[in-house]
Amino acid sequence: MRRNEVVEGLRPPMATGGPILEFDLPAAVMQLKQESNWSGHRNARTLVKHRDCRIVLMDLERGAHLVRHQTRGTVVIQVVSGRIKVHVFNEVFDVPSGHIISLDPHLSHDVEALEESALLITIDRKSTRLNSSHLGI
Numbered sequence: 001m002r003r004n005e006v007v008e009g010l011r012p013p014m015a016t017g018g019p020i021l022e023f024d025l026p027a028a029v030m031q032l033k034q035e036s037n038w039s040g041h042r043n044a045r046t047l048v049k050h051r052d053c054r055i056v057l058m059d060l061e062r063g064a065h066l067v068r069h070q071t072r073g074t075v076v077i078q079v080v081s082g083r084i085k086v087h088v089f090n091e092v093f094d095v096p097s098g099h100i101i102s103l104d105p106h107l108s109h110d111v112e113a114l115e116e117s118a119l120l121i122t123i124d125r126k127s128t129r130l131n132s133s134h135l136g137i
Contacts, residue, residue: 016049023047025057025080029118032059040064041113052126060084060113068110073125076102082117086110 015021032043041064048055060066060082068087077086078100086093086101088109095101097117103109111119 014045014047016046021048023057025118025120028057029059029080032057032118042066052124054121054123054125056121056123058119058121060111060117060119062113062116064113066111068108070106070108071103071123073105073123074102075105076100076122076124077111078120078122080118080120083114084117084119085112085114087112 028045028047032045035043037043041061042058044056044058046054046056057080077084077095079095079097081097083094083096086095086103086109088103088107093101094114
């Protein structure tokens with residue numbers, strides 16, 4: 001198989017670690033939309049995977065729901081396109097395209113796509129180590 005050749009149902013391999021990584025986000029979002037291996041109403045791909053940081057590109061169909069969960073590190077959700085609703089505690093945040101929401105580690109939250117949405121999700125695990133003394137980690 002030649003580099004960048006797509007096999008039905010398979011993604012071409014892509015480096016997720018290294019000293020320098022560059023991504024064409026519109027092209028990556030388009031690829032996610034065209035893939036057939038969606039999990040429910042979403043599709044995702046890890047773009048960057050370092051020891052202390054993960055960056056995931058996720059595409060959600062309208063009405064898709066990420067059930068309540070939490071992360072061990074600070075999470076930053078950037079809405080590349082579309083619009084989402086994030087529930088944290090008893091608050092609801094409407095996050096449109098071009099906006100970012102940041103959540104501290106261990107904050108329980110859920111996400112709902114109000115429209116078809118592409119998200120760039122960054123999880124910074126360094127914050128876990130820096131604040132671990134008071135979290136019992």
